[in-house]
Amino acid sequence: MALLADLPRNEDGIATALDVLRQNLGAARVETGQALREQHGHTTTWLRNQPPDAVIFPTSTEDVQEIVRTCAAYRVPIIPFGTGTSLEGHVNAPAGGICLDMSRMDRILAVHPEDMDVVLQPGVTRKALNTHLRDTGLFFPVDPGADASLGGMAATSASGTNAVRYGTMKDNVLALRAVLPSGEVVKTAARARKTSAGYDLTRLIVGSEGTLGIITEMTLRLQGIPEAVSAATCSFPSVKAACDAVIATIQYGLPVARIELLDALTVKGVNAYSKLSLPETPLLLLEFHGTEGGVAEQAEVFGEIAGEAGGTGFAFTTREEERNRLWQARHDAYWASLGLRPGAKGISTDVCVPVSRLADCVAAAQEKAAEMGFVAPVVGHVGDGNFHVLLLIDVDEPTEIAAAEAYIGWLNDLAISMDGTCTGEHGIGQGKAAYLEAELGPGAIAMMGAIKRAVDPLNILNPGKMRLPD
Amino acid sequence: MALLADLPRNEDGIATALDVLRQNLGAARVETGQALREQHGHTTTWLRNQPPDAVIFPTSTEDVQEIVRTCAAYRVPIIPFGTGTSLEGHVNAPAGGICLDMSRMDRILAVHPEDMDVVLQPGVTRKALNTHLRDTGLFFPVDPGADASLGGMAATSASGTNAVRYGTMKDNVLALRAVLPSGEVVKTAARARKTSAGYDLTRLIVGSEGTLGIITEMTLRLQGIPEAVSAATCSFPSVKAACDAVIATIQYGLPVARIELLDALTVKGVNAYSKLSLPETPLLLLEFHGTEGGVAEQAEVFGEIAGEAGGTGFAFTTREEERNRLWQARHDAYWASLGLRPGAKGISTDVCVPVSRLADCVAAAQEKAAEMGFVAPVVGHVGDGNFHVLLLIDVDEPTEIAAAEAYIGWLNDLAISMDGTCTGEHGIGQGKAAYLEAELGPGAIAMMGAIKRAVDPLNILNPGKMRLPD
Known part of the structure; x- marks a missing residue:
């Protein structure tokens, strides 16, 4: 696991920065308990744990600026943390340093129903946002598996099952504010839905994995909760046949909201876990969002396309309870797979x-x-x-x-x-x-490295991630 | 017009670079006729003309690299040029230098119907692309007023009437290749529809107005030509009433492909120019793309929404000839307005x-x-x-x-x-x-400036645009 070698630690700088922060923020806010630190180096994958030296829970942009300025002064790594559900070691601390757990910056600052956007802090989770929005008729569509924080989702450019219709975080963050390694705050865009004003800093920071700035505020696009939803499922003799149906469906222009594949082994796991009796062959699950008439028509058109591609056992419904039953295999897929x-x-x-x-x-x-x-x-x-x-x-x-x-x-x-x-x-x-x-080749790596050095010349923001050249 | 002061010229460098390029590319390829130069400083607005010292028409990435390396060696500005239809002086040469007219890099390299994308050179115009695609059932939706080059559209982050449904260039460029000021080629992304691999260089270069790199190849998303299209128009007593209808339409979730407003004065111009007799009040024009049943239903739902907002004279159709008639006011709006x-x-x-x-x-x-x-x-x-x-x-x-x-x-x-x-x-x-x-405030300007200096330390790419701090 050469990738996970520790990086050189700036022991003196870390000790001094922690002292200064204890002084300035109060000793109790600089938390160093081992369990807490290990939890904040959390990795849900094969990568080993590399905990930070301390965890601080900022509650304001000023807190973040104070911490960043102190860490810059003593060249101490800063690792921004959302809910710790990222999968590629994003919150590990290979050179030690201070984890900024953003979960207490979790206020929803403004919902603009007419503009279909929301302004919020990065610690709000996607489910908390959708609960908050329930009475507005609006929802936020990006849905990775975990109930991740929206700041973390932006930082890692997350997506999920809805992306085929609603896009990824890149498409749904209208603007953000972030604290740069200099301690300055950058505002990346106005709240208008469209802009050609300068470099697209929004999308540069989205997906930058905490290596360019610490997100402290975001403006997100919202979608109207559809009037009607239909679900459809169909089994296929092979992955190839299922993929042919996917291609034909999208080429036809059917506005699928979701189109998910489970392979035969997953279906086998689901049958065992959920006591279903689905054919143990590849399964496609679809969802359509639109008007009552539209979503029924769309599901039926998919049925025809699926049949032409060799699909069998096509089923569809617009009723909620029935939809949940049809999609149960997908909802249970992760736990059912573990059961294999x-x-x-x-x-x-x-x-x-x-x-x-x-x-x-x-x-x-x-x-x-x-x-x-x-x-x-x-x-x-x-x-x-x-x-x-x-x-x-x-x-x-x-x-x-x-x-x-x-x-x-x-x-x-x-x-x-x-x-x-x-x-x-x-x-x-x-x-x-x-x-x-x-x-991407050496050109892209060199350009990313040049940008990283320009924005973070001391390499204090989440060092060791993406491994860009110094 | 302080904005348009000339910038200091590097006379010796320009002269030497032109000599070297004449030597290396052939004298005839380094064009310096005054009319051609003035045409390449073309501005369609109030900004005065600042022509480049020479115009070269590259035909390959290698050409572009050769020119960029020579200009870097002698610190000579390079101004990339598409069709010269930008509106904010993007192709002016305030410090002189060499214009790279990309119109001869106009090959469509590959159409992938199953993936609904196309790989092409930047000199292809949007209309030429759509003509090429006609038999595939696919189209490229971004439609600024001019028949601009796709490279220029990417560089300026263009959009148009379709953006409300299909997005802008930021949403429709999947990947690109560009020659950096170092002469190196950067590949920004693979051809997959979704990626979280590193900084989003694609969207950083889209909208960078030729100040970070010269686009030499692009992969664009395509859309399926809709099975059916409906058009609708409605007059309103005020801009406020029309805007209320727009908000309600979008909140309702109607998938409008286009929703355009003409104010009363424009309608007056159109009546005179096209011999129509529309009520001389604000007019909304809409288009829906989808299935036969869907687009008719959507237009009718809009009719109800418009009525509630005070709209009158609602008309809709799904027939092509009739659609063109309903939309004539919009198509004629520019020339009709000039007639005012x-x-x-x-x-x-x-x-x-x-x-x-x-x-x-x-x-x-x-x-x-x-x-x-x-x-x-x-x-x-x-x-x-x-x-x-x-x-x-x-x-x-x-x-x-x-x-x-x-x-x-x-x-x-x-x-x-x-x-x-x-x-x-x-x-x-x-x-x-x-x-x-x-x-955007000083933070954004500073960050853009830092990126510019990191990527183009000699400031040779389209200097004087965006006025980022040195």
């Missing part, structure tokens, strides 16, 4: 390829996993060409960790060879750092 | 505000224009809160130029005070440079 190898931990891969290459990529991934002896169910946000192989491994067994690492590397290389990416939605962090240059 | 003051030139403003502020902003803009004695019709892409006041002035009359400049500044400030932007789709260039800091 009791006691194992699931390590998620995250590649994304042009949709035309998806069937080939999934088939090769399944074959390779079988060849290497993995139990490895697959789920995919297939409208975008994005899928996850869940490697079920015993994380206390170094040979299994090594095999998982080898498999992930192999799959990253395969996706890249298909003009795809090693990460569709999880980000680079520590886990994918070795693949960024393979994907 | 024969011999005058139209100077376009371009502010964008949150939709909730749109009615106030348009009303104030009309009032101020009347107060200042302008003939100034208004058209708006109102679903996005973006509108253009067209100031009809005699550009040979310095007092009119000065008044137009004052009005534009007043309007920019007003939009900024409403949490809007001084440019929704035209960009900053020279014309809006004084407003960028007012809009």
Whole structure:
């Protein structure tokens, strides 16, 4: 696990900065308990824990500025933390330093129903936002698996099952404010829905994984809760047949809100876990959002397309209870998959390829996993060409960790060879750092490195992530 | 016109670079005819012409690299040029230098129907692309007024009437390649539809107005040509009533493809120009894209919403000939507006505000224009809160130029005070440079400046645009 070597620590600087911050913020706010620190180096994957030296919970932009200025003065790393649900070691502290847990900056500052946007602090989670919005008829569509903080979702450019219709965080953050390594606050855009005013700093900070600035305020686009929703499911003889149906559906222009694939192994897990009796072959699950008439028509058109691609067992409904039943397999997929190898931990891969290459990529991934002896169910946000192989491994067994690492590397290389990416939605962090240059080449790495050095010349913001050249 | 002061020229460097390029590319390729140079400093607005010293038409990435390396060696400005239809002086050469006219890099390299994307060179225009795509059932939706080059559209982050449904260039460029000031080529992203791999260099270069890199290849998202299209129009007693209908339509979730406003003065111009007899009050024009049943239903729902907001004379159709008739007022709006003051030139403003502020902003803009004695019709892409006041002035009359400049500044400030932007789709260039800091504050300007210096330390790429701090 060479990737996870610790980086050199600035021991004196860290000690001094902690003293100064204790002085300025109050000793109690600079928390150093071991359990808390380890929890804040939380990784949900195969990467080992590298806890920060202290955790501080800022409650205001001024707090963040104070901490950043102190850390800049003593060259101490700062690791911004949302809910710790990122998957590629984004919140690890390989050079130590101070974790800024943003969870107490969780105020919703303004909802603008006419403009369909919301201004909020980064610690608000996506579910908390949608609960808050319930009476407005609006919702925020980006839905990664976890109830992540919106600041963390922006920092890692998260997405989820709705992205095929509503886009990713890149498409849904209208503007943000962030504290730069200098301690200054940057406002990236006005609240207008469209702008051509200068460099797109919003999207530069979205996905920058806490390496350019610490997000302290965001303006997000909202969507109207659809009048009607329909759900549809269909089984297919092969991943290829299912992918053909996906391509035809999108080419036809059906406005799918969600189009998810479960492979045969996942369906098997779901049957066991949820006591269902679905055919143990690849399954597509769809959702349409629109008018009553529209969503029924769309589901039926999909049924025809699916039939032409060899699909069987097509079912659809517009009733909520029935929808939940049809989608149960998807909702249970993660836990059901874990049940395929009791006691194992699931390590998620995250590649994304042009949709035309998806069937080939999934088939090769399944074959390779079988060849290497993995139990490895697959789920995919297939409208975008994005899928996850869940490697079920015993994380206390170094040979299994090594095999998982080898498999992930192999799959990253395969996706890249298909003009795809090693990460569709999880980000680079520590886990994918070795693949960024393979994907984009030296020009992009050099440009990203130049930007990083220009904005953060002391390299204090989340060092060791993305591994850009010094 | 302080903005348009010439910048210091590096006379020796320019002379040497031209000699070297004549040597290396052939003398005939380094064109210096005055008419050609003036045409390449083309501005369609009140900004005066500042021609480059020479124009070169590169035909390959290698050409671009050769020119960039030579210009870097002798510190000579480079101004990338698409079709010269930008509106804010983007292609002026205030410090002289070499214009790279990209129009001969106009090959479509690959269409991927299954992935709904296209790979092409930057000199392809939007209409040429759509002609090429006609048989594929796909189209590229971004539609600024001019038949601009796609490279220029990316560089200025262009949009148009379709943006409310299909987004702007920021949403439709999947990946690009650009030659950096170092002469290196950067590849910003793979061809997958979604990525979280590193900083979003694609969107950093989109909208950077040729100041960070010269785009040499792009991958664009395509859309399926809709099965059916409906058009609807409705008159309103006031801009406020029309804007209320816009807000209600979008909140309802109607998937409008276009929603355009003509103010009463524009309608008056259209009646005269096209011999129509529309009520001379604000007019909304809409288009819906979808299934036969869907688009008819949507137009009818809009009719109800419009009626509730006080609209009259609602008309809709799904037939193509009839659609063209309903939309004629919009298609003729520009030329009809010029007819309101024969011999005058139209100077376009371009502010964008949150939709909730749109009615106030348009009303104030009309009032101020009347107060200042302008003939100034208004058209708006109102679903996005973006509108253009067209100031009809005699550009040979310095007092009119000065008044137009004052009005534009007043309007920019007003939009900024409403949490809007001084440019929704035209960009900053020279014309809006004084407003960028007012809009975003010193933090953003400093960050943009740091990025610019990091990527282009010699400031050779399109100097004098955006006026970022050195």
